[in-house]
Each structure stands twice: as structure tokens, then as C-alpha cells.
Amino acid sequence: MTQTQRNPGQWPDETRLAAWMQENVAGFQGPVALSKFEGGQSNPTFRVDAASGRYVLRRKPLGPVLPSAHAVDREFRVLEAMRKGGVPVADVHALCQDSNVIGSDFYVMDFVDGRVFWDPRLPDMSRDERAAVFASMNSTIAQIHSLDPDAIGLSDFGRKEDYLKRQIARWTRQYEAARTGPNPAMEGLMKWLPEHVPAEHPVRVVHGDYRLDNVLIHPAEPRIVAVLDWELSTLGNPIADFAYHMLSWHFSAALFRGMAGEDLAALGIPDERQYLEQYLASTGLDAPGDWEFYIILSMFRIASILQGIARRSQDGSAANADAAEIGAKAVPISELAWGLVRARND
Template sequence: MSAAPTRKYLGETVEVKAAHRIDEARLVQFLSDTVADFEGPLSLRQFEGGQSNPTYLLTTPRRKYVLRRKPPGVLLKSAHAVDREFRVMRALWETGFPVPEPLVLCQDDSVLGTAFYVMRHVEGRVFLDNAMPDLGREDRAAVFDSVNATLARLHSVDHVALGLEDFGRGGNYFSRQIGRWSQQYEASRTEDLAAMDRLIAWLPGAVPQDDETRLIHGDYSFHNVLIHPTEPRVVAVLDWELSTTGHPLGDLMYHTMEWYRPPHCDARGTLLGADLAALGVPDLDAYVTLYCERTGRAPVENLGFHKAYNLFRVAAIIQGIVARALGGNAAASVDAAEQSARVRVLADAAWGYAQEAGAVA
């Protein structure tokens, strides 16, 4: 698999897609009324990429902004909650946590057709290849350190003090997630995979005993972390659509999947089998230990459970894509056979990690 290029904020921009066009005159009027330093004229482009909420780059002679909105059409009630994104980003911005400054939320559909919010644009780099081939060894090591420190900082935030006590459900995080993705997998099953069946049976009884609730990002990956244009440090964490309250190790071990994900399962590649010392990248144990030191928590026990759980979760998500593709409800570019192969590889790897954690067939 070829290395993915380094790209700018949320990918390259393109002309606004026909399905996502908005009334620019209405937008200019709204921003003139609500954003203190806004002055037109306005140039509008759309960010390319897989984000589920259409995202636009707004350029004026003096400033750049980013607009995220719900997509048009009939939506699931809890999906595409831009108001939740705005709420958590506003709370974190006020603590000095690195997020783009959220400026205004509009829930009046008469303005642009769907709810949206506007934030300031932040210049930076997104690395889509986890090995970051564009960087030298020292800069690469510094980026990994900064990303680790930023996640530790997020999990040290007192979300109750920020007014986010009701931002998600508390307690039993892993049990609830395992139940949810087991049901999703069963609902989208298209073939029998022994590894998935074994994981569904084993995971509930292997859940760690500690029950901790913190603010979590939900998709903390290198593609959602913006690095300074020239310096090896985090300047903003992006895409808070999946943010909630839950167990912080859910965030950490999802993020560290880069170290244990099997090859050929993701366009971003994997660090599994890479010469980490040559890259300047810490191994998984060292990276997790550093996070624990920064958050003041005890060392993470039973990494095998967390590896198995995260790969199982991803396999269940991809199985849903397979089912939609076979049912004619997915994008034409989705190859069901190719996605099914990914499910099998992920499931087998997950079961292997489960066996390392004590699971018996």
C-alpha cells in the first residue's frame, strides 16, 4: 500500500458539491450580524474527505473560517449533532485546550437549510500516513509526544466543572459498547465468521473492573489532530462529532490501534512491524506508559482485551458497510468483497489478541 501524502486541514478543498450548496447571500448576512470581525466579500469552498458533516472553508480578505453543517435530507435523530460539537468545543476552548475557536451556532434551519456552526480556521498539517515520511526522526518523535500529551490533557479535564456532566452516559462504558457493536454486527451479518462469534461470547466477561468516566473524543486519530505548519506540536484537535463521556482507555487504546492494526486494513497504514526506533516512534508499551504518567493513572493491565475490543469494534463497523453495499444502499465505489476481506482480517487479529489475554476457543 502506497504512503498517503501529507495534507492540509481536513484535506484539500474542492468546489462546493451540488448536493451541499448553500445560500451564500444568507450566510454573509448571518455572519455580518453575529461574528464581530466578519467582513465580506466571501469565497466558499468545500473540504474534500470522509467527514459526515459537510465542511466548508470560508475565505474573506482578512480572515478564514470553517463552517460545519448537518447534511440535507432525512437523518437519524442522534446523528450529525453539530450542536454537540459546538458545545464541547466551546467548553474546551474556554480552558485553553487546543481546538479551533467556535464562534457561532445556528439551529434555525431557515438560514441555510440545516443547523450549522462556524469556527475560526487554524493553519496546520494532517498526517494521513502514520509513519509521517515527510518528517525527520526528531520532529516525528516530537509530534508523537505532543499528540500523547494532548490526549492526556483532554482526559484530565473536569467535564463536570465545565457543565458537561450530561454530555453522555456514565459507567459501564465497555459493556455498553460491546453490547451495541455485537447487536450491530448481528443485524448486518452476511456470513459466519468464527472469530467474531468467539469475540462476541468472550468480550463481555473480559471487561476491566475499573469503571471511570471522563470526557473522550471518540475518534482520536492522527487524521483528526492538526499539527503546526512548521513546528512538531499539536495546534488543534478536530472533528468532535463522536465526543461523549466514557472510559478514557477507550480513547487511548483506539488511538494506539496504529501500533497493532494488521496490515492492509486501512489506507493510513500501520506501525505494526515498522522499525520504530529508526522512525523515532516509541513502542506501544512506552507510549501507553507515558500517557499513564501524564494522567497519574496506574499502568494499563491486560492490553490484549483493549486490542481485541477495538479491532472487533472496527470489524463490526465495516460489516455494516458490507451489508449496505450488498443491499444497494452504499456508495457505488464500495467493493463489498474487499470490505468483507477487511472484516475477516480484523476479526482474526482481534481473536488472536483475545487469546493473548486468556481467551480459549
């Protein structure tokens, strides 16, 4: 869904944007009309309707942002590489890092027609359609994790060593930079995680935020036509990336876009073990020795991300009006992760 009510703090200047696209996007013909995509808390995203067709613009938010966040230049680069590797993504046209155009970095890509679903239970689909969507999600992330970063021009897209340790350190820093109040569970996780890091898996490109609402489903068929929102992508441990994707199996619908407690077999959705085994068979990766560590790390990570949203809401720079409500979920998610840790010690 899109909305046309303008937020002067984030809405691009259409005249300057059209002039830039005329110079940088092949075949472009103006004028342009913008509408903002609803949902999401990261980079404000707009549909651009022009005489030459439909495009999508993703921009870095204005105002204070956390270190290393909202890197649209990296997102642009990985989209180019994924397209070459055969992963379903939108074609990108041009990147702008001149803040004089619309006030912050942005890039323009093709508009891909498709459906976005937020509820992983997919209540409007049949059992067979749900099964097909989950099979498509599984095979698509397996395809991403099967690519050799060197072969697609991403050998320098990130450091290749100690990914798990660096993730713990990064999200600890992000949380501390966005702290808005006490959270004993996060304090416990920041101490426990570095003490229980398992051996690394082979380095692959990791999406960083792969979940149902970050893929486009074909308008009429139960399959993925484009993977979205690559701003957190880097080189790293594919098992960690897959575990983050599988948080839907651990979160309830009320907590955060999950399906814990649902009758998955009746819905046509594979259970956690089945889904993991399918992925391992597709990628050829070894099964993790401590799968639960990856789930705990993933919960810690999303809690840190949500804490960043909470802080941006407090500072007035959040992309969406519901940022405070979304950000508040950092506390119960971190408590769920800490509960898993405590259960291991009982």
C-alpha cells in the first residue's frame, strides 16, 4: 500500500528528483508523481510514477541515524550482484550520493509488481499456496547462500572472519547507542553471547533481514518475484542469516509477525526442523551444532534493531508513525531470548 500525504521531513522534492533522473536513468521521461510505501521502519521508500513507467526510490532517512545503518549505497551494490547471480531482485538504475538533490543518499530501481504479506500464517491463502510460498522462501534464501561472493564481485563486501563475534559486538553497540531505559534481559544477553560463540560456517552473502514481508510474491502465483530491503546485507555466516529468518517459528502473532503456537501442519507450513533440513539439503551446509545459539543471537539482534526504532521515534526521525509501538517490542523479545538462556542453565 502507498500513501500520498506528505511528510516534509522525508518527502523528496519532485522537481529536483525528475531533473536528476533525466540525467541518470536511461529512458526516463518526466514529470514524476510520488507516493510513499507504508510499513517498514528503515529507509523511506517511494513509488515514482513517470511518463516512462514506474520506479521505486529508496532513500536514507534525514536526521540522526545510528552508525552504519541505512547504507543505501551498499544496498544498491548488492542488488546489482544478486541480479547477476540469478536471485530474484529488482533491476537498479542509478545511485545518488549528492545530498543537494533530495537531502540524503538514494537510489532508483524498477518497480516490480507483486504482493507483500505481513502475517506468516497467510490466512487468505489455501494450504497448498502456503506450502508453495514457504518452499519459495526457503529455496530463494538457499540460492542466496549458495553464491560465491568472489564470483559475483562481492569479495570485499565485508570482513570474512569472526562474523558471529562481530555481530554480537555490533548489535551491542547499536543497542547501547539507542538505549532509552533499563532492560536487564539485554544486559544478560550482552554478557552471555560472547561466551558461547560456536565455530563459523563458510562465508556467504547474508541478506540480514530476510522474512516474509521483505519479499514480493507474484500477483497471482505463490512464488517470490523479488527480494527486498538489502540494507543490512554483508558477508557472513549463512546459518545466522537463516536463523534470523526463522524467528517467525518462535514469535507469536501478537509479539512480532510470528506463528508460534499455530497448527503448522494444518496450515501447510513446515515445522522448524523440516524447514531447516530443507535448507541444509539445498545449500549443502553442515547442520549447526548449537542451533539454539543462533536463535538467541537472532532475537538479540532484532531487539537491538527495534530499540533503534524506539530511539528514532523518541528523537522524531522515525520513518513511520507506529515506530513507538514497534520499538517497544524490544523488551519482550529480549526477555524471550533471555528465557531460552536461563532454560539451558536449569
